[in-house]
Amino acid sequence: MNLKPIILCLILSLGLSFIGCNNEPSVDKPPFDREEMLRSLGENIILPAHQNFLIEATRLDSISQLFVQETSFELYDALQTQWKRSKSAWKYCEIYDILSVREQYLQNKVDKWPVKVRFIDENLESAEILDATFVENSGSTSKGLPALEYLLFDSLGIEVFKSVALAERRKEYLIALSENLLTQAETILSVWQTELPTFATNTENFSKGSLNELVNAQVAILEKMIANKINKPLGKSDGGIPQPNKCETYRSQTSYDWLVVNLNSFEQSITGSIQGASLLDLLDHSEAKSGEEALSTVISSQLKVCQDLMKANVNQPLSEQILTNPEPLEGISDALVNLLGLIKVDMANHLGIIITFNITDGD
Amino acid sequence: MLSKHLYTWVDPLGLAIFRIAFGICMFIGQVRFLAMGWVADLYLTPNLHFPYQGFEWVQVLPEPLMYGLLILSALSALAIGLGLFYRFSTIIFLLSFTYLELIDKVWYLNHYYFVSLIAFLLIFVPANTVYSLDAYRKKESKYWIPAWTVRLIQLQIGIVYFFAGLAKLKTSWLLSAEPMHIWLSARTDFPLVGAYFDERWVAYIFSWAGMIFDLSIFFFLLLRRTRPYAYLAVLFFHLTTAMLFPIGMFPWLMMASTLIFFDAQDWQKLFQRGRYIFPQSPPPAIGLFKQTILIGFIVFQLCWPLRHFFHSGDVLWNEKGFRFAWHVMVMEKNGMTYFHIKDRESTKTWTIHPREYLIPAQESQMSFKPDLIEFFALHLRSRWLEKGYPNIEIEVENRVCVNRECKDLLWLLPSDADKIIPL
Numbered sequence: 001m002n003l004k005p006i007i008l009c010l011i012l013s014l015g016l017s018f019i020g021c022n023n024e025p026s027v028d029k030p031p032f033d034r035e036e037m038l039r040s041l042g043e044n045i046i047l048p049a050h051q052n053f054l055i056e057a058t059r060l061d062s063i064s065q066l067f068v069q070e071t072s073f074e075l076y077d078a079l080q081t082q083w084k085r086s087k088s089a090w091k092y093c094e095i096y097d098i099l100s101v102r103e104q105y106l107q108n109k110v111d112k113w114p115v116k117v118r119f120i121d122e123n124l125e126s127a128e129i130l131d132a133t134f135v136e137n138s139g140s141t142s143k144g145l146p147a148l149e150y151l152l153f154d155s156l157g158i159e160v161f162k163s164v165a166l167a168e169r170r171k172e173y174l175i176a177l178s179e180n181l182l183t184q185a186e187t188i189l190s191v192w193q194t195e196l197p198t199f200a201t202n203t204e205n206f207s208k209g210s211l212n213e214l215v216n217a218q219v220a221i222l223e224k225m226i227a228n229k230i231n232k233p234l235g236k237s238d239g240g241i242p243q244p245n246k247c248e249t250y251r252s253q254t255s256y257d258w259l260v261v262n263l264n265s266f267e268q269s270i271t272g273s274i275q276g277a278s279l280l281d282l283l284d285h286s287e288a289k290s291g292e293e294a295l296s297t298v299i300s301s302q303l304k305v306c307q308d309l310m311k312a313n314v315n316q317p318l319s320e321q322i323l324t325n326p327e328p329l330e331g332i333s334d335a336l337v338n339l340l341g342l343i344k345v346d347m348a349n350h351l352g353i354i355i356t357f358n359i360t361d362g363d
Numbered sequence: 364m365l366s367k368h369l370y371t372w373v374d375p376l377g378l379a380i381f382r383i384a385f386g387i388c389m390f391i392g393q394v395r396f397l398a399m400g401w402v403a404d405l406y407l408t409p410n411l412h413f414p415y416q417g418f419e420w421v422q423v424l425p426e427p428l429m430y431g432l433l434i435l436s437a438l439s440a441l442a443i444g445l446g447l448f449y450r451f452s453t454i455i456f457l458l459s460f461t462y463l464e465l466i467d468k469v470w471y472l473n474h475y476y477f478v479s480l481i482a483f484l485l486i487f488v489p490a491n492t493v494y495s496l497d498a499y500r501k502k503e504s505k506y507w508i509p510a511w512t513v514r515l516i517q518l519q520i521g522i523v524y525f526f527a528g529l530a531k532l533k534t535s536w537l538l539s540a541e542p543m544h545i546w547l548s549a550r551t552d553f554p555l556v557g558a559y560f561d562e563r564w565v566a567y568i569f570s571w572a573g574m575i576f577d578l579s580i581f582f583f584l585l586l587r588r589t590r591p592y593a594y595l596a597v598l599f600f601h602l603t604t605a606m607l608f609p610i611g612m613f614p615w616l617m618m619a620s621t622l623i624f625f626d627a628q629d630w631q632k633l634f635q636r637g638r639y640i641f642p643q644s645p646p647p648a649i650g651l652f653k654q655t656i657l658i659g660f661i662v663f664q665l666c667w668p669l670r671h672f673f674h675s676g677d678v679l680w681n682e683k684g685f686r687f688a689w690h691v692m693v694m695e696k697n698g699m700t701y702f703h704i705k706d707r708e709s710t711k712t713w714t715i716h717p718r719e720y721l722i723p724a725q726e727s728q729m730s731f732k733p734d735l736i737e738f739f740a741l742h743l744r745s746r747w748l749e750k751g752y753p754n755i756e757i758e759v760e761n762r763v764c765v766n767r768e769c770k771d772l773l774w775l776l777p778s779d780a781d782k783i784i785p786l
Contacts, residue, residue: 031551031561203552211549227716237719239711285561286548290769341699341762341771349697349764352542352549354609 032285037277038210039200044273047196049092049265050189056082056089057178057185060148064178067161068171076158083152084254086181087111087145091261093188095221095269098213099199100191108140109184113248115146123173130172135180144184146249148177153251214279215343215353218269222340225262229255230333233322242326244319253317259332260310267303270343279347288350290342295350299342306335369511370648372641374627375492378513379446382490384619385481386444389456392612393437402429405470409722411742412467413735421465435459443485446495450486457482468735469728473691474613477523481620483660484519487653488512509646516623518661521581523617526668526689528577533679533693536574540566541766542695543573550607576600584624597621608692679765682732694765698731701760702743706752707778715743731763733774737783740776754778758786 060082067075090111097107119142128134135143151174154160161167161174202210229248233255235241247255272278280296288295313328322329347353396402406412406423414421423429436459442452461479464470489512491497492505535541544566551557559565576596583593601614649657671684678685679694702715717726717739729735740757747755759774773786 031558034552204550223716223718227718231714231716236712236714239706239709239713286545288767337701337760344699345697345762345764346769349695349769350545350767352545352695353697 032282033277034203034211034282035200036274037272037279037282038203038214039196040274040277041214041269041272042192042196042199045268046093046096047189047192049089049096050185050192053086053089053093054182054185054189056086057182060086061178061182064174068175071158071161071171073158076161080152080252083145083148084252084257087149087249087254087258088261090145091258092265092268094262095217095265096192097220098210098217099195101188104191105140106184106188106191108144110144110181110188111146112140112144113146114141114246115150116141117150120147120150120173124166124169130169130176132176132179132183135176136183143177143180145181148174148181149249149252151177211351212354214269215348215351218266219340219344219348221262221266222336222343225259226333226336226340229259229262230329230336233318234326234329234333235322242322244322247317247319247322250317250319253319255318256321259318263303263306263310267307270299270303283347283350286350288347290346295342295346299339299347302335302339302342306332306339309335369509369514370645371510372507372646373510373513374630375489375506375508376494376627376630377623377625378488378490378508378516379492379494380625380630381516381620381623382446382449382485383444383494384622385485385616386440386442388612388616388619389440389460389478390437390444392616393433393440393460395612397430397433397437402433404722404724406463406466409467409725411720411725411739413469413725413729413738415465415468418465421462423466432459432463436463446491446497447500449491449495449497453482453485457486467725468686469725471686472613473523473527473689474611474616476687478616480519480664481516484515487657488515507641511646511649513623513626515657516620517581517585519664520617520620520623521585522664522668523689524577524581527691528574528579529668530688530690530693531570531574531577535679535766535768536570536693539766540570542693543570545695545767546608553607573600584621587626590624590629594621594624604692610692680763680770682734695767696731696763696765698727698761698763700730700736700739702740703758703760704743704747704755705758706747707754707756708752711752730761731765733783736761736774737776740774740783741781744776759783 060079063075063079063082067079094107094111101107116139119139123130123134123138123142151160151170156164161170199210199213202208231237232246233243235243244250248258249255270279272281275281280299283296283299284294290298309328309332313332316324318329406429407426412423424432436456439452439456439459442448443456457479460475460482464475464479489505489508492508498504531537536543540563544563547560547566547569551560553560580593580597580600583589584597586593598618601618604610605614648654668688671678671688674681674683676683678690679696700717702717704713704715706712717729720739720742721729729739736759740759743757744755756778757776759772759776761772761774763770763772774783775786776783
């Protein structure tokens with residue numbers, strides 16, 4: 001038998017092993033530590049965001065319980081304020097719709113909008129026992145933060161809990177929704193606590209790799225901001241006719257606030273928490289350029305443009321501004337599209353990211 | 364000389380082994396396709412498909428029939444592997460597999476095309492004369508087959524490698540080591556040697572070695588003296604790509620397919636099997652009909668992949684002549700599109716994010732392929748026509764990156780044209 005090929009193969013394998021086993025590889029620059037990047041992001045940003053949401057959801061539940069016992073204006077204000085705090089805390093988590101959280105559609109149970117008003121009204125009018133179990137078994141469009149907003153920001157104010165028909169049922173539903181929200185917050189935090197080690201170590205670049213998941217999540221939140229949170233209310237899906245009711249939280253007139261928080265959380269996800277261990281640093285490491293400039297610089301500049309436009313241009317609720325002064329919002333939308341292009345196209349190309357989870361394979 | 368190589372008898376063992384390997388590979392591939400839920404994801408979920416020109420009649424069938432087609436395809440592949448009702452099974456496999464691939468351009472893969480071509484050729488070759496249930500069933504094995512039947516398959520495999528090598532003769536591949544550098548940089552976690560994958564020189568080695576491998580491996584596989592080393596190179600090359608890149612069945616298919624280059628002598632050594640005495644008379648000539656088909660097929664295979672050279676512009680950007688031309692792993696490409704619709708008779712405008720109409724993987728592919736962008740723009744126009752807007756124009760905002768080079772492109776579908784034009 002001709003042993004030459006086998007010997008050749010062995011020599012080749014030994015050669016590769018020798019190179020690989022060398023403790024101090026003689027490379028020009030050490031490889032970028034993706035695991036450190038993912039771990040620091042997980043431990044310092046993702047986990048604290050979810051812990052904070054749990055704290056806010058717990059407070060919301062407590063205030064709801066108090067409010068039901070004593071339906072006062074003070075507690076009603078406190079409840080509305082706490083809903084906003086909870087929503088804001090959630091918006092720092094929203095971008096991380098990845099891993100099991102995405103696979104199990106857990107985010108839908110917290111914040112799927114628009115809420116189906118008809119379902120909630122039917123629930124209120126029904127003979128069902130409105131408790132946490134009932135809410136757990138309900139569809140995503142009649143629970144979570146949007147359903148709470150519907151109850152808490154009614155145009156009749158506190159009266160819907162006091163004097164109008166079904167006031168008691170509303171209180172029951174409020175408690176049930178708050179309790180269920182708390183359960184969801186605990187569940188999602190628990191998923192992250194369990195999966196964080198895997199998230200950090202799954203540095204492979206295949207479609208299920210953490211970096212792919214993260215960049216796809218960044219793309220998804222920017223697309224959601226552009227398409228759902230700005231363009232739809234502006235009427236860009238309706239021939240240019242503004243649609244105030246398509247604003248994310250038009251009842252509480254807070255839609256614009258969540259856009260700002262979404263962008264802040266996007267910034268956190270890309271700048272990271274440790275110097276030298278962020279996605280922008282990874283881009284620098286891979287010498288990614290946009291024209292003559294570093295791509296990381298261009299992304300940072302565009303992010304700043306978006307943030308400045310957001311700070312400068314809007315001083316009234318989104319649902320009103322789309323009717324009276326839509327131009328600044330058009331500008332924000334355009335700036336976000338440019339930012340999206342830099343992430344979805346330029347950054348993905350330089351880092352070999354698979355945009356969307358490739359459901360087939362090969363080339 | 365050529366005639367001597369084609370019209371001689373050879374042992375059918377190599378071809379039988381190829382048939383078994385191909386059939387099993389494809390059976391596993393189709394079962395995997397079913398198990399991954401891709402029938403639903405790729406065919407049943409999308410509301411819109413991107414048909415091939417001339418094949419618009421190839422449509423998604425009702426759900427039970429789609430699953431039935433996949434199962435039929437898997438079973439016929441298994442039957443090919445077993446050599447059961449071989450020719451009939453091969454025809455069924457070719458038709459069912461190709462039908463599935465023709466439904467949507469988005470899912471085009473070079474190796475799917477390769478599978479269809481091999482299935483087509485298998486119809487014409489007697490790969491079931493030994494080690495097959497047909498031989499067992501008929502209680503007769505034929506221990507000699509015409510050499511051209513083996514050479515035909517070898518040539519097809521050689522064409523794949525050689526044209527894949529030609530496709531790599533590009534500035535980005537050779538002078539910038541892209542997209543290899545992008546892909547390797549992302550695999551610094553690779554065991555043993557991953558620490559080096561960030562280095563540009565490593566990407567150059569991979570790029571040039573890959574190009575030289577593709578251009579030359581066919582010839583080294585043909586020569587008896589170099590064949591064992593060449594096959595080891597095939598194993599090393601494809602195992603490396605399988606470990607480094609998410610390319611599914613392709614490496615396994617090629618490692619199995621290249622077994623066809625081993626001739627009877629090689630297999631006889633391995634199986635400790637004696638030699639058969641072939642008939643004195645040469646094999647019969649191929650019939651005119653079959654000859655015409657096969658020669659036409661070969662000429663087509665040699666010419667068709669070259670058509671992109673006759674289009675102006677860079678094939679990686681315009682993708683004219685990109686498919687069916689063995690452009691295997693030559694680019695990292697990403698894109699993003701927004702479609703702006705303007706009604707010329709009113710002031711109405713719409714901004715369309717394709718994700719509202721397509722599944723994410725379709726949207727991702729469509730965003731950087733001009734022919735798919737054009738098809739989608741035409742689709743939007745027909746939708747708006749149904750809504751009562753007969754006079755619209757569509758502007759497409761498109762950002763594309765190819766191998767680290769990025770551009771903003773703008774296309775227009777005028778209200779009275781069926782082609783998008785660059786602005």
